[in-house]
Amino acid sequence: MKVGVVTFPGSNGDYDSYAAVKHVMHELVEFLWHKSADLAGSDVVILPGGFSYGDYLRAGAIARFSPIMESVIRFAKSGGLVIGFCNGFQILTECGLLPGALMRNTGLRFSGQFVHVRVENTNTPFTNSYKSNETIKIPIAHGEGNYYNFNGDVKKIEDGGLVVFRYCDANGKITKESNPNGSVNNIAGIVNQEGNVMGMMPHPERAVEKILGSDDGLKVFESVRAALSTRSRRATAGTI
Amino acid sequence: MSSTSQKAVVYVRLKEGVLDPQGLTIQKALSQMGYKEFTSVRTGRFFELDISANGTNIDDRINEVCAKLLANPVIESYRVEKIK
Numbered sequence: 001m002k003v004g005v006v007t008f009p010g011s012n013g014d015y016d017s018y019a020a021v022k023h024v025m026h027e028l029v030e031f032l033w034h035k036s037a038d039l040a041g042s043d044v045v046i047l048p049g050g051f052s053y054g055d056y057l058r059a060g061a062i063a064r065f066s067p068i069m070e071s072v073i074r075f076a077k078s079g080g081l082v083i084g085f086c087n088g089f090q091i092l093t094e095c096g097l098l099p100g101a102l103m104r105n106t107g108l109r110f111s112g113q114f115v116h117v118r119v120e121n122t123n124t125p126f127t128n129s130y131k132s133n134e135t136i137k138i139p140i141a142h143g144e145g146n147y148y149n150f151n152g153d154v155k156k157i158e159d160g161g162l163v164v165f166r167y168c169d170a171n172g173k174i175t176k177e178s179n180p181n182g183s184v185n186n187i188a189g190i191v192n193q194e195g196n197v198m199g200m201m202p203h204p205e206r207a208v209e210k211i212l213g214s215d216d217g218l219k220v221f222e223s224v225r226a227a228l229s230t231r232s233r234r235a236t237a238g239t240i
Numbered sequence: 241m242s243s244t245s246q247k248a249v250v251y252v253r254l255k256e257g258v259l260d261p262q263g264l265t266i267q268k269a270l271s272q273m274g275y276k277e278f279t280s281v282r283t284g285r286f287f288e289l290d291i292s293a294n295g296t297n298i299d300d301r302i303n304e305v306c307a308k309l310l311a312n313p314v315i316e317s318y319r320v321e322k323i324k
Binding site for chain 1: 258262314
């Protein structure tokens with residue numbers, strides 16, 4: 001697979017994603033500059049964590065209008081796989097590829113720590129390598145990760161099985177105490193209706209080797225690789 | 241159809257019912273300072289826009305930038321005040 005990692009001014013997770021793909025997954029990866037509109041033939045595009053454009057106005061609000069995002073939006077709308085980690089998730093909600101918004105954490109504090117999340121939906125290109133309801137340990141690092149949406153839209157997301165990750169305790173229990181930012185229903189990550197765009201506040205790309213404290217995030221990348229190879233087999237067989 | 245330049249002020253705030261953690265914290269601080277009569281604080285921000293004299297469809301254009309960029313319609317509402 002070939003992964004494109006977008007670099008915005010203020011991105012700081014671009015190298016983490018790059019290293020995870022290149023040195024741990026041993027797959028092709030390329031940085032995509034925000035001013036370019038070229039996705040360089042990527043099979044999957046990652047919008048990394050960080051503070052794109054200084055988080056001015058609102059997190060992700062300016063980044064969504066950069067030239068690369070026009071291409072990413074087109075790519076996503078034609079079925080291409082797109083992932084947003086942290087700031088990338090904020091950008092995906094700002095540009096409307098994912099529903100809802102990410103607001104200031106309820107405690108107002110920037111939260112940088114390992115958290116537990118439960119894998120709620122394994123039937124996505126981003127989570128197919130996890131076990132159903134598996135509890136994993138990956139880090140968060142954000143001040144604006146408080147997922148918000150209107151009641152009716154939250155119901156739509158829940159009923160549609162679009163929640164892929166939920167903050168939980170070490171035993172996989174969804175509790176108020178395990179919610180680090182006030183997100184509605186402990187939502188940590190979601191996919192779009194079509195299932196080809198995922199955004200999540202935690203950082204699986206920072207938990208891909210034991211030496212980093214956890215390698216629980218690696219399966220996100222393995223899932224994408226598995227999904228892409230299934231896709232290309234189907235394409236070859238002419239069933240796509 | 242005025243040919244002089246105009247200004248607009250855009251006020252953006254969180255919609256009613258959307259939790260405002262900053263406002264809440266400011267209200268708590270006020271209360272601790274002894275200003276207990278201020279029972280709620282809601283924050284927001286405003287933008288001053290200078291508009292060139294030869295602009296057309298200004299009202300539509302202002303609403304467009306509000307909805308596209310200045311406010312996030314999922315969580316925020318906006319109000320426009322035109323000056324002169």
